[in-house]
Amino acid sequence: MKKKFLLSCLLIIMAWLPSFAQIQEPVKFKTELKTISDTEAQIVFTGNIDAGWHVYSTDLPSGGPISATFNVEKIQGAELMGKLTPQGKEIENFDKVFEMKLRYFENTATFVQKFKITDASYQIEGYLEYGACNDENCLPPTEVPFSFSGKGNAATATVATSETKAETVNQPAAENSVAEATAIDSAATVALSDNETSVQDYWTPVIKELNSYGETTSQQDRSWIYIFFAGFIGGLLALFTPCVWPIIPMTVSFFLKRSKDKKKGIRDAWTYGASIVVIYVALGLAITLIFGASALNALSTNAVFNILFCLMLIIFAASFFGAFELTLPSKWSNAVDSKAEQTSGLLSIFLMAFTLSLVSFSCTGPIIGFLLVEVSTTGSVIAPAIGMLGFAIALALPFTLFAMFPSWLKSMPKSGGWMNVIKVTLGFLELAFALKFLSVADLAYGWRILDRETFLALWIVIFGLLGFYLLGKIKFPHDDDDNTTSVPRFFMALISLAFAVYMVPGLWGAPLKAVSAFAPPMTTQDFNLYNNEVHAKFDDYDAGMEYAKRNGKPVMLDFTGYGCVNCRKMEAAVWTDPKVSKLMTDDYVLITLYVDNKEPLPEHIKVMENGKERTLRTVGDKWSYLQRSKFGANAQPFYVLIDNEGKPLNKSYSYDEDIDKYVDFLQTGLDNYKKEK
Structure with a gap:
């Protein structure tokens, strides 16, 4: 009962947290x-x-x-x-x-x-x-x-x-001292110019009004879920490779036949599956313990190691294409296998699972290697373990399911050339992602051998060749001589070729949002015909508010910074959307305020904030103070919609590249403005 009570209190506290500034x-x-x-x-x-x-x-x-x-x-x-x-x-x-x-x-x-x-x-x-x-x-x-x-x-x-x-400052302090926060002395009254009236009313705090809409918190961290499912998909792909698929019926039959008690056979199969999970999760934890979470994160952006990652993936791809086999020393698997035969009980089952891990390395190694490289970018201590957990569950699932339902074994697809098709397809994907890591090193050293259009050209060729391979137009050493193309292969080829065609406009500067996370930045593009950027009408709050009042329009405030990475991401991925750009350009007065603008103010402004006197020396200080005192926030990007009197029209918006959410954010503010009028 106490535990339930404490859990309920914790959930209530977590539910209230977003309501604070x-x-x-x-x-x-x-x-x-x-x-x-x-x-x-x-x-x-x-x-x-x-x-x-x-x-x-x-x-x-x-x-x-x-x-x-x-x-x-x-x-x-x-x-x-x-x-x-x-x-x-x-x-x-x-x-x-x-x-x-x-x-x-x-x-x-x-x-x-x-x-x-x-x-x-x-x-x-x-x-x-x-x-x-x-x-x-x-x-x-x-x-x-x-x-x-x-x-x-x-x-x-x-x-x-x-x-x-x-x-x-903390939110409660910000709310309790709003009177102090706006007590700008007479020498520092915020005005448009010496000849214009004061517009200090535009600076009146609206923290409570903003909270009444329900504040938007930062985007939730979904990386762990993403890592788990990425590992799970990797495990499913590993299942359908020649190293794993043929072993499933043999292993399940062994457990069911070695015991007259069917329940014991099923229990052994479950233990076998659980052992696979333990082995791969232990591998993920070992990687973190050896390198450390921060070291993995540092390696992910280090130029030298990105070159090594690139070479590793190219080697894996060549292995999948059939150039050679990546295998662990046979004496390792033989030693573990013989040890399993000499023991009994849980240890015997665990050693059998360990033998599977060693024998299937030539197929699972490249997938695991790529997965661990990808999760290194999170810098999380348990990210590799979560990825390996998803991988191991997918790998262990059929062993337990087929043990529980042995009749399903008869409906299993027989081993054949289709498994090699999966291997080769994975090889093409590994080759494509190798370019991603090479791109980081290319940018670091300024080689300019992998500019955006070069990167896209190589991806177009890779996915085009993958499409032709799936159609049977290209053969590799381990492929059979069957010239027929199955229906699944045809649809996979269709997707691959369509993706290659989709990337073609990117050679002339199209944004290609589907690959923007992988391709080099647009600044490396030599030839760019694309021009759909949104520019602010004002970079001064007071002047922009006066313009909006004269023209009867609502205002969108964009608190940003020259050094704000995610601000640039939002501008490239969200603001360029036609619906977003139309709303921002036609229906709002966009005011962009750089909080790191180092331009000195004509004279310093003294303000009281939370009982302390503070001096605003630069234009950026002024806009940063506006964001804190008026809206109770201090992080960028920060977008807020207000009417031309400075009152909020909707909850604020932070970093989230969901275009539909952003359109709804803008449209809701516009609807509320029209209702007020």
């Missing part, structure tokens, strides 16, 4: 002043980073995400020594979206700035600015303020420590 606080920094000598000291910033997030390092290339920077507002009796220095475990990977190598920290980030003490006493004030992202969104440039003073003598120097958090 979307203010996120994934990074917490501590600042500390450490005296090195009578004449030297250093300021140390130590940040604790939530799982899944990372903080970017210093001195990143232009055009990339926000670099960590040290900014001084007041300094007396001291002078800086060198630049801000990152310390600790810095990760460097190539980012396909920015097309550059980026350096960042996970779990913990440490930055150190040294300064020289030049007077008997000193004072230094300023802030650390940094950028943080996860797989779905990014925070705006965030400041960690500091203020230290001390004396030049080490014996009397003040070693001050101050705890500061990222300039993000």
Whole structure:
């Protein structure tokens, strides 16, 4: 009863979580002043980073995400020594979206700035600015303020420590202090210009009104389900290969005949299937324990290892085509098989399952290898185990089902050339995905040998050849001489050839959303006739609101950033849809606000936020503050629909590439606007 009560409470709490604002606080920094000598000291910033997030390092290339920077507002009796220095475990990977190598920290980030003490006493004030992202969104440039003073003598120097958090706030605090958050002093009133009236009403918080629509949370993480089913499909494909399919009836018959008790035979078959699951799940866990989740994730974006992944898949494809057989040493399987004969009970059954795993390696190895490479991109500790669980369940299922229903064995398709067709088809698919990994390395080194049109041309050829193979026009060493094409092969050929034709317009710049996750970015396309991009009418909130009011139109606010990866994904995959672009262009005034815009404001703006005074120095600071104070959110991408008086028309929208959902989001806001009018 207690367990049920606790579970009910937990479910209620989880159900209420989305109703809170979307203010996120994934990074917490501590600042500390450490005296090195009578004449030297250093300021140390130590940040604790939530799982899944990372903080970017210093001195990143232009055009990339926000670099960590040290900014001084007041300094007396001291002078800086060198630049801000990152310390600790810095990760460097190539980012396909920015097309550059980026350096960042996970779990913990440490930055150190040294300064020289030049007077008997000193004072230094300023802030650390940094950028943080996860797989779905990014925070705006965030400041960690500091203020230290001390004396030049080490014996009397003040070693001050101050705890500061990222300039993000919890939702309850945001709601309780909305009056403070909008208390902009008279010198910093937000206005269109000196000659126009104040439009501060546009900045009035609408957090409660927005919540009344039911806030949209970030897209749920479906990766584990995806990984499980990817593994399950891989296991089904492995079943229909020459290494596994012929073994099924022999194994099931063995279990049923070796015991006079039918129930015991079925129980043995179930144990056999469970042993297969245990073996492959253990393999998935072993991979993670050996390499580590973060190492797998790092390898997935490392240029050298992507070349190795590419070569591995090409070797697997050649094996499936019949160039050679990938087999484990025969003495391994013989040793395990003989050990199984010498033992009895559960151990004997487990060793038989282990023998199957070794004997079928030539067919299952390439599938498992590809699966493990794919799940490495998740960075999850248990992702390989989940993939192997799906694979093993699919592989073990027929052994248990046929043991329970032996009559089904008679209806099993007989072994034949169709199994080799499956192997060769898998070979073509492995070859196609090998190009995906080569593309990462090509972008990293700037070879430009695999631009988007080259990649698509190779895929067109691969899937075209697959179609001709399925029609019997191409033969490989292990294929039989039967020239007839079965109905399933014909439909598979039709799909493959149609997919090849579908990709042809991509050579001239068509977006090809079905392959956008695999192909190189559009920026590598040399010849592009496609032009269906949506551009904002305004990049200034107040000016855009005045225009919308004069023209009687609702407003769509796009809080974005130059370093926001998923913002670019939404613009490429969703905004280019005809329905979406028509609604955004014809029915809304689109205002795009870059929260990382470094253009300085004409004069600094002082605001009170959660009882603390904060200085807005750049245009990006201004728009970031608007997003936090008015809408109670701080992550990008963030889309919100408002009328021309600043009131919300629908729940907000974050990163989700579902076009139908986005159209519904826009249409609902438009309908609500018309009802108000």
